[in-house]
Amino acid sequence: MTSLRALPSVDTLLREAGELIAQYGRGLTTQAVRAALDEARARHRQGDAIPTPAGLLTRSGELLRAWAAPSLQPVINATGVIIHTNLGRAPLSPETLAAMQTAGQGYSNLEFDLQSGKRGSRYVHAEALLTRLTGAQAALVVNNNAAAVLLVLSALARRRRVLISRTQLIEIGGGFRIPDVMKQSGAKLVEIGATNRVHLRDYRQAIEEQPIAMLLTAHHSNFRIVGFHTEPSRRELAALAHEHGLPYVEDLGSGTFLDTAAYGLAHEPTVQESLAAGVDLVTFSGDKLLGGPQAGIIAGRGQLIARLKKHPLARAVRADKTTYAGLSATLLHYLKGEAERKIPIWRMIAAAPDALRARAQRWAAALDPAVAAVVEAESTVGGGSLPGQTLPTWALSLRARSPKKLLARLRSSHPPIIARIHNDRVLLDPRTVLEEQDEVVISLLAQHTRH
Numbered sequence: 001m002t003s004l005r006a007l008p009s010v011d012t013l014l015r016e017a018g019e020l021i022a023q024y025g026r027g028l029t030t031q032a033v034r035a036a037l038d039e040a041r042a043r044h045r046q047g048d049a050i051p052t053p054a055g056l057l058t059r060s061g062e063l064l065r066a067w068a069a070p071s072l073q074p075v076i077n078a079t080g081v082i083i084h085t086n087l088g089r090a091p092l093s094p095e096t097l098a099a100m101q102t103a104g105q106g107y108s109n110l111e112f113d114l115q116s117g118k119r120g121s122r123y124v125h126a127e128a129l130l131t132r133l134t135g136a137q138a139a140l141v142v143n144n145n146a147a148a149v150l151l152v153l154s155a156l157a158r159r160r161r162v163l164i165s166r167t168q169l170i171e172i173g174g175g176f177r178i179p180d181v182m183k184q185s186g187a188k189l190v191e192i193g194a195t196n197r198v199h200l201r202d203y204r205q206a207i208e209e210q211p212i213a214m215l216l217t218a219h220h221s222n223f224r225i226v227g228f229h230t231e232p233s234r235r236e237l238a239a240l241a242h243e244h245g246l247p248y249v250e251d252l253g254s255g256t257f258l259d260t261a262a263y264g265l266a267h268e269p270t271v272q273e274s275l276a277a278g279v280d281l282v283t284f285s286g287d288k289l290l291g292g293p294q295a296g297i298i299a300g301r302g303q304l305i306a307r308l309k310k311h312p313l314a315r316a317v318r319a320d321k322t323t324y325a326g327l328s329a330t331l332l333h334y335l336k337g338e339a340e341r342k343i344p345i346w347r348m349i350a351a352a353p354d355a356l357r358a359r360a361q362r363w364a365a366a367l368d369p370a371v372a373a374v375v376e377a378e379s380t381v382g383g384g385s386l387p388g389q390t391l392p393t394w395a396l397s398l399r400a401r402s403p404k405k406l407l408a409r410l411r412s413s414h415p416p417i418i419a420r421i422h423n424d425r426v427l428l429d430p431r432t433v434l435e436e437q438d439e440v441v442i443s444l445l446a447q448h449t450r451h
C-alpha cells in the first residue's frame with residue numbers, strides 16, 4: 001500500500017489547477033482541492049490506493065461543479081397542474097420577463113419623483129393599472145397574499161375583533177392557516193356559524209353583541225363544501241357591514257380578472273365582481289390566476305389603502321422593483337385584451353383539446369408503440385383555485401415495469417421532467433409543458449424509455 005506521504009500538497013495541486021481557478025476563483029478552488037485531499041485520506045484508511053494528482057484535480061473539478069450548480073433549477077411540468085405551487089406557480093410572459101430584466105439591470109425611479117426631483121413612493125407603480133382594471137379607488141402591492149392579509153389585519157384590526165365564519169377557517173397548504181395569520185396580526189378572531197352553514201343573522205347577532213372592527217371572508221381555495229351549505233352573499237355582507245360602519249374585507253386567494261366559466265370551468269369570483277358587490281378591500285396573489293410574478297395585491301377603498309400604506313408593517317412586506325415591473329407588464333396584457341394569448345397560464349387554460357392531442361401524438365410517435373399511447377386525461381388549474389374542477393386533456397401514457405422508477409428517472413433527467421402516475425401508467429400532460437420544450441421532452445423520453 002502506498003503511503004499517505006505520496007499525496008501531493010495543496011500548493012502543488014493548485015499550481016496545476018489554472019483552469020479551475022480561472023473558472024471558480026482561487027478561494028473556492030483551494031477549498032475543493034482540500035476537500036478532494038481529505039476524501040483521498042479517508043479512502044486510504046479504508047484501504048484504497050492513493051489517487052494520482054490528475055485524479056485529485058478531476059475530483060476537485062467535480063466538487064466545484066456541484067457547489068456552483070444553482071439549487072433552483074428549471075424543470076418541465078408535465079403534471080397537468082397549471083398553477084403548481086411546488087413548481088413555482090405561474091411561468092411569465094416574455095413581456096413580463098423583459099420588464100423585470102430592464103428594472104433589474106439598472107437604476108430606476110422606484111422611489112424617486114422625476115418631476116420634483118424629490119423622494120417618491122414605490123407604491124404608485126402598479127396602482128394606476130390596478131385601479132383602471134378593477135374599478136378600485138386605490139391599490140397596494142406587497143410581497144405575497146399572505147403578507148397582504150397580515151397587513152390588512154394588523155393595520156385595521158389589531159387588538160380588536162374580526163368576524164369570520166367557521167366555514168372559512170381554512171388551511172391552504174404550506175401550513176398557511178387563516179386563523180394563525182389572524183393571530184399573528186394581533187386581531188381577535190370571533191368565529192361564527194357552523195362548519196357547513198353560516199347565516200346573515202349570525203353576523204348581525206355577533207355585531208350587536210360586541211364591538212367589531214371588521215368582517216372578513218376567505219375564499220375556500222382548495223376545498224369545496226358540498227351538500228347542506230349556506231353562506232350569505234357578498235352584497236348582503238357588504239350592506240350589513242356598512243350599516244354598522246365596518247369595513248368588509250375579502251381574501252380572494254387566487255383572484256382572477258377573467259371569467260373562468262368562459263373556459264368550461266366553474267365561475268370563480270372575479271376581483272371586479274367582489275369590488276362591485278361592495279367589498280371594501282380584496283386581497284389576492286400575483287402568481288396564481290393573475291399569472292404574474294409573486295406578489296400580494298390589496299385593492300379597494302382609498303381611505304383604507306392610505307392607512308395600510310402608512311403602517312410600519314407595509315415596509316416589512318414591500319415588493320421588489322422587479323416585481324413592480326413584471327406585475328405592471330402582466331396587468332397590461334389584461335388591459336389590452338390580450339391576456340388569453342400572452343399570459344402563459346391563460347394560454348394553458350385556453351388550450352384546445354385537439355391541439356393537446358396532436359402534441360401528445362407527436363411525443364408518442366417518437367417512442368416504442370409497445371410503451372407509449374395517447375389517452376384522455378384531466379388537467380387541473382391548481383393554486384388553491386377551482387377545487388374539484390378539471391379541464392379535458394390528452395396525455396402521453398407510458399407503460400413501465402415500475403412506474404415509480406420511471407417517474408424517478410424522469411426526475412433525474414436534465415432538465416428534470418415532473419410527471420404523475422395514474423392507473424399504473426406514467427402520464428405526461430402537454431397542457432402544462434411549454435410548447436418550446438416539446439423537442440427536449442421527446443429526446444429525453446426516447447432516452448428514458450429505452451431499456
Ligand SMILES: *Cc1c(COP(=O)(O)O)cnc(C)c1O
Nearest residue numbers: 144145146219221253254285384
Ligand atoms: C393562496 C392563498 C393565500 C396565500 O397567498 P400567497 O400569495 O401564496 O401568499 C391566502 N389566502 C388564500 C385564500 C389563498 O388561496
